[in-house]
Structure formats: C-alpha cells, structure tokens
Amino acid sequence: MSTSYDPSGVHPVIGVDAGTATLREADHLIRDLTTTLALPPGTVACTHLIRTDARRGTAVSLEFPDAESAETAWRQLTESERTTPRGDREAAALAAADHTARRSGRAVLFPGAQHLTGTIPLSDLLERTAIDRVIVVGATSGEPPAPTTPVHTQDHVRPEWRAGELVLALVPAVGNTLAPFEVPNPTPCCADHG
Numbered sequence: 001m002s003t004s005y006d007p008s009g010v011h012p013v014i015g016v017d018a019g020t021a022t023l024r025e026a027d028h029l030i031r032d033l034t035t036t037l038a039l040p041p042g043t044v045a046c047t048h049l050i051r052t053d054a055r056r057g058t059a060v061s062l063e064f065p066d067a068e069s070a071e072t073a074w075r076q077l078t079e080s081e082r083t084t085p086r087g088d089r090e091a092a093a094l095a096a097a098d099h100t101a102r103r104s105g106r107a108v109l110f111p112g113a114q115h116l117t118g119t120i121p122l123s124d125l126l127e128r129t130a131i132d133r134v135i136v137v138g139a140t141s142g143e144p145p146a147p148t149t150p151v152h153t154q155d156h157v158r159p160e161w162r163a164g165e166l167v168l169a170l171v172p173a174v175g176n177t178l179a180p181f182e183v184p185n186p187t188p189c190c191a192d193h194g
Helices: 023-036 067-079 089-101 122-127
Strands: 013-016 044-051 056-063 106-109 119-121 133-136 150-152 160-162 165-173 177-180
Touching: 013 067, 013 089, 023 044, 023 056, 023 106, 044 089, 056 089, 106 160, 119 122, 122 133, 122 150
Parallel strands: 133 165, 150 177
Antiparallel strands: 013 056, 044 056, 044 106, 119 150, 160 165, 165 177
16 A cells, blocks of 8 residues: 655655565565656655554655656556555555654665665765765764775665664774674574574
8 A cells, every 4th residue: 555645845755565574575665666666866765664553564665856756656556556455554654754754764775875885985975875874883982983984885775764864873894894784684583493
C-alpha cells in the first residue's frame, strides 16, 4: 500500500509498504523501484522498521525533488501490483511521516551515494553527498576524525535521519581508518546456535 503525499511541500514524500520483512528485502525493493519508477536524481529513498499491532517488518519512503516526479511515481505505484493486500496503509503512512519529519529512516538512495565506493577521504564523503555529519561509535577520544581519514565504504553506506540531519555512524577500523557501522552482509547472530 502507499500513502498519499502533500504536493504543496518542497519535497513530497510517499510511503510504500509492499510487505517486506527485512532491511535487505526493503533495500531490494528500493533498487527495484529505482528502475521501475525511473526515480529522478535527487530522490532520497529510506527503509523503516515497522512495529504496529497489524505489522512487523519494513516499509520504504521516497522523497522526490519536485511535485511532478512524485505525482508520476504516485500514479505508477497506485496502478501497479506493488500496492498489494500484503501492504499496510498504516505502515506506509508511518514511513512517510518519519521521513518527512526527518526523525528516522535509513537512507539507501540519496544525492551523492554513487560516489561512495571503495576507500575515500572523510572530507569527500561529507562534501560530495547529502550526509550532514558522521558519528564515530566506539571512538576513544572526543576529537572528531581528521578530514583526510580514509573511510572504507565497502560499497554499502546507509546514513540515517536523526533530529533533522542525515547522519552516518562509523566505527574505527584497522590503520587509523573508518568504516560504516552497518556491514553489507552481516552474519546472523544466531547462525551457529541451535
């Protein structure tokens, strides 16, 4: 299901719940929507964990650079099979509301994301993308990392909306470098437990 959007806003947001259960499934849904909806440059697409009485899983939100792009996507979504009975309007509405308020949402698609491959200086990460700031989880000093600090992106960078800013959590890595807190293919924590 999809929720309506307010075209009067500067950046209209649409929430979509296609019944995905995991973040990985939601990431794939965003990649699929990027192609099927021909999402324009400047689109921000986020995943959201949903915990309601009716739904446990994930939904996505799509923020468009203009009303015309949002209207086109809205039309395509409501006419497609993406809005199946598996989806939940409440989940889609929650995803859209949280994204619009910039209080939560894990960004998979955002301006500049295409530059985040391989190892890059921290300054490039901040200057060439929509990421507003970074936090270093587990840092031993209170000092911010130097702009020249290498960041091993692992081609998987997922900043999150926090209090109105797009924030990327990083962790210290080998050789005075940094890496995103979220890894691309995490090992399930209970994989070896029966």
